[in-house]
Amino acid sequence: xxxxxxxxxxxxxxxxxxxxxxxxxxxxxxxxxxxxxxxxxxxxxxxxxxxxxxxxxxxxxxxxxxxxxxxxxxxxxxxxxxxxxxxxxxxxxxxxxxxxxxxxxxxxxxxxxxxxxxxxxxxxxxxxxxxxxxxxxxxxxxxxxxxxxxxxxxxxxxxxxxxxxxxxx
Amino acid sequence: xxxxxxxxxxxxxxxxxxxxxxxxxxxxxxxxxxxxxxxxxxxxxxxxxxxxxxxxxxxxxxxxxxxxxxxxxxxxxxxxxxxxxxxxxxxxxxxxxxxxxxxxxxxxxxxxxxxxxxxxxxxxxxxxxxxxxxxxxxxxx
Numbered sequence: 001x002x003x004x005x006x007x008x009x010x011x012x013x014x015x016x017x018x019x020x021x022x023x024x025x026x027x028x029x030x031x032x033x034x035x036x037x038x039x040x041x042x043x044x045x046x047x048x049x050x051x052x053x054x055x056x057x058x059x060x061x062x063x064x065x066x067x068x069x070x071x072x073x074x075x076x077x078x079x080x081x082x083x084x085x086x087x088x089x090x091x092x093x094x095x096x097x098x099x100x101x102x103x104x105x106x107x108x109x110x111x112x113x114x115x116x117x118x119x120x121x122x123x124x125x126x127x128x129x130x131x132x133x134x135x136x137x138x139x140x141x142x143x144x145x146x147x148x149x150x151x152x153x154x155x156x157x158x159x160x161x162x163x164x165x166x167x168x169x
Numbered sequence: 170x171x172x173x174x175x176x177x178x179x180x181x182x183x184x185x186x187x188x189x190x191x192x193x194x195x196x197x198x199x200x201x202x203x204x205x206x207x208x209x210x211x212x213x214x215x216x217x218x219x220x221x222x223x224x225x226x227x228x229x230x231x232x233x234x235x236x237x238x239x240x241x242x243x244x245x246x247x248x249x250x251x252x253x254x255x256x257x258x259x260x261x262x263x264x265x266x267x268x269x270x271x272x273x274x275x276x277x278x279x280x281x282x283x284x285x286x287x288x289x290x291x292x293x294x295x296x297x298x299x300x301x302x303x304x305x306x307x308x309x310x
Contacts, residue, residue, distance in 0.1 A: 024221040043221040053219070060215050067208050068233040070201070073174035073193030073252055075235075081204050093233040098216055100225040117221060 023165040024101060024117040028136065030149055031087070031111025033058045037152045039161065061105060061113060068093045087111050094126055104129060112136070118168070128168055135160055172304050173260070174236065174252045176296075177202070178271070180284040181246030183210030187287040191300065193252070209250065213240065229261075243268055263303055270295050 028037040035054040048056065062084075069090030070081050085092075087107050095104045097120055104116045106129035114129050114136075139157035140146055146154070178187035185206035190196065197205070213227040231238040237257060240250040241264035249264045249271075274292035275281055281289060 045221055045223045047218050047220075056215060057219060060212060060219065063208060064212055064231070067205065067212065068231075068236075070197075071205060071236070071238070071252060072233070073236055076195035081201065081208065091234045091236070093231055096216070096228050096231040098220065098225050098228050100220050100222045103216075103219075117219075 022119050022122060022168055024119075026117070026132075026161070026165065027054070027057055027113075027115040028152070029054075029058055029061075029113040029115075031113075032149070034149060035151070036112075036149075039158065039165075041162070041165065057115065058113075061115070064096070065090070065092050065107075095124070106130065106133065108133060116165070122168075125168070128164075131164065132161065135164065172254060172257070173263075173300060174254070176249070176251045176267070176300075177206055177209075178267075178287065179206045179210055179248045179250075182284065183207045184284070186285065189296070209240075210248065213242070213248065239264060241265060241268065247271075259303075263299070266299060267296065270299065 024040070024042045026037065026039040027035060029035055033055075035058070038050070038054065047053070065085055066082055069085050069092070072091035075091065087109050092107060093105065095102060097103075100120060102118050102120045102122050104118070104122075104125040106114045106126065108114075112133070114132055116125060116129060116132070118125070135157065139154055139160065140152050141148075143154065146152070173191050174193040175188070175190045177185060180186050183206065185203050188202045188206075216228045217225045227242055228240055230240070232255065235255070236252050237255050237260075238250060238252050239260040240248055241261065242248045247268075249267055251260055251264060253260055270292060271287075274295060275287050275289050276283070278289050278291075281287070
């Protein structure tokens with residue numbers, strides 16, 4: 001996985017397609033489980049309140065990573081179920097699909113988790129998630145007024161993000 | 170070669186009732202398979218809670234780095250899931266066929282107690298045959 005020395009933001013994002021309504025929600029978590037960003041574009045159903053929803057999402061991802069590391073059929077050496085995995089250690093999943101949504105997931109070596117929930121017939125969004133991570137680096141990390149570990153409050157980041165997600169197929 | 174690594178069947182409460190391994194590196198012992206099965210059952214349920222629209226029936230496909238996991242849930246809540254190579258096609262139809270085998274050789278077996286581990290020889294034989302046939306068909310393509 002190439003995070004550094006490769007993509008800049010200037011190479012143009014994928015051309016916008018017809019429906020701009022494909023993205024439902026976006027979550028960004030740090031390695032401690034703090035939800036740095038939650039964006040919602042299209043969510044008719046709210047099952048839980050915001051706090052519980054974030055915790056449930058983080059818990060689901062944590063357990064799924066633990067599950068995939070254990071179930072990996074290509075590795076002979078498997079740790080015990082439930083042991084916290086370091087970022088990059090063990091097999092991790094990159095997406096799952098249900099009949100009503102598709103969740104794409106990416107974890108960076110620093111433990112930042114980016115989750116994008118879209119329409120179930122969306123293709124592979126790994127490149128898009130990498131692009132969103134680059135946006136995060138440019139607009140959030142490089143902002144001298146931003147404290148790592150605190151929720152992101154950057155209008156510029158939000159606008160650029162909205163624009164980009166609207167253009168994803 | 171695209172093929173299944175393993176197959177799990179779990180009952181509606183999340184207990185493992187059948188497990189068959191077709192060639193993953195490193196065997197999982199029984200306790201681990203039980204844990205993995207109940208973990209999957211809970212993850213499947215939680216994913217329904219996080220849906221942005223109503224009517225979600227749980228995870229159908231999980232894509233990881235080295236494998237894909239396809240899950241089929243029957244109307245009664247019995248889940249059939251298979252761990253296979255990334256990009257394997259037609260596992261959905263194979264799982265539906267396995268569900269048919271389950272109804273024929275397990276549920277119609279008068280000595281089988283529902284929700285208990287499956288110990289039906291005919292089911293095993295037919296399952297092996299259909300998985301082999303699937304494998305041969307894929308090799309032929």
